[in-house]
Amino acid sequence: MKPNKYSPAHKSDNLAELVCSNSFKSISEDKASGILKLEMLELDSLIIKSALRSKIPAGGALAVDREKFSEYVTKNIKNNPLIEIFEEEVLLIPKDLQSPLIIATGPLTSEKFTKSIEEFIGNENLSFYDSISPIVSAESLDNENYFKASRYEDGEGDYINCPLNEKEYNSFYEALINSEKIEFHQFEKPKYFEGCLPIEVMAERGFDTLRFGPMKPVGLLNPKTGKRPFAVIQLRKENSHESMWNIVGFQTKMKIKDQKNVFSIVPALRNAEFLRFGSIHRNTYINSPNTILNTLQSKKNPYIFFAGQITGVEGYSESTAMGLIAGLNSIRVLKKQEPIVFPSTSAIGCLTKYISNSDNKKIDPMNINLGLFEINKPKKNIEKIKKSSKECIIQIKERNQIELDLV
């Protein structure tokens, strides 16, 4: 809809505007984010190619000159004779479609169109803010310092419990209160539910508030001491192969360095590797497990695809990966070919599987990370992951070329 209408965060006339940071995160082959980019490059992603062409030095990260990046993408799109651009706000999802349509209106989808999406998928399937707790990797937890148990139950339960004694809780509380928080943007006005307040807001209400909230120790006995801890942080498994653990009830606006500092005070989380950091921001996104398939087609109408951040992924690279799948599969649908499901041995595949997995009732937005690969100790097995990612993408590329050439 730019330049006729802007969201509160967009300012440039060009396409592919990076509204905040100019970094696409890691380009290292040994990081999940780097593997995702290599897969997209192999599949000829215009966005990743443009990012590489406008790269500026930033250590292991792929940071770009944002003006050059946007200009390069815009030129490529505008000079493509097969693409026609309409600079208009779309108000409605058309009915009775007989050809593919991709909805990629992003985290700040305009209000009127949001209503149309809501009517299409049901208002229970659309969120306007994300309120995210951090996720840590199983590999990085200090197993000497946690115990498994479910509240009020005997035996080894489903939760990992990270106990704190009074002294540790004191230090944790002080660090949390004094941590730096990210300010909300002017256009963000979140209304918190009492049941999911940011931890720092809870902490401001008093020293013991967290001990009666997400850090309550009741119903939990530490088998090593036989006693109830002073406070407990509980971790809930985020995936079936138990490589990712969600810090229960710890949605936060703390800055990333502060999240690392504050949680490192907890003995079990001393060296925790964060697969996702906590956050709270304005974000329009669909509840994908209920609404889309792993081909990114909507469950209600196979001609309607969702792509970008609105699918429940988080970040520039992840969003454009969803654009790539939707683009590729919409051409296949147009040519009456079976849409491709990316296997979960690839970064693209495991991210898509996570957001569309109907075993999950509701998801919070997810970034790419090694925990999504269905393999034990993913960091240790990084070479295996890289190999299967490469094989998988080459196979998909060849299959796609052969099948589309046949049409």
Ligand SMILES: Cc1cc2nc3c(=O)[nH]c(=O)nc-3n(C[C@H](O)[C@H](O)[C@H](O)COP(=O)(O)OP(=O)(O)OC[C@H]3O[C@@H](n4cnc5c(N)ncnc54)[C@H](O)[C@@H]3O)c2cc1C
């Ligand atoms: C304030 C803010 C800061 C962010 N910071 C970062 C960051 O630092 N790093 C990071 O990786 N990610 C960040 N994100 C997330 C990032 O914006 C997304 O990951 C990425 O831009 C999503 O790409 P997209 O194509 O899905 O949506 P967008 O890039 O938002 O593109 C969607 C486009 O659709 C247009 N549009 C919306 N409604 C309509 C309509 N009805 N009709 C026509 N056009 C419409 C919008 O104007 C926009 O141009 C941030 C998001 C926000 C809101």
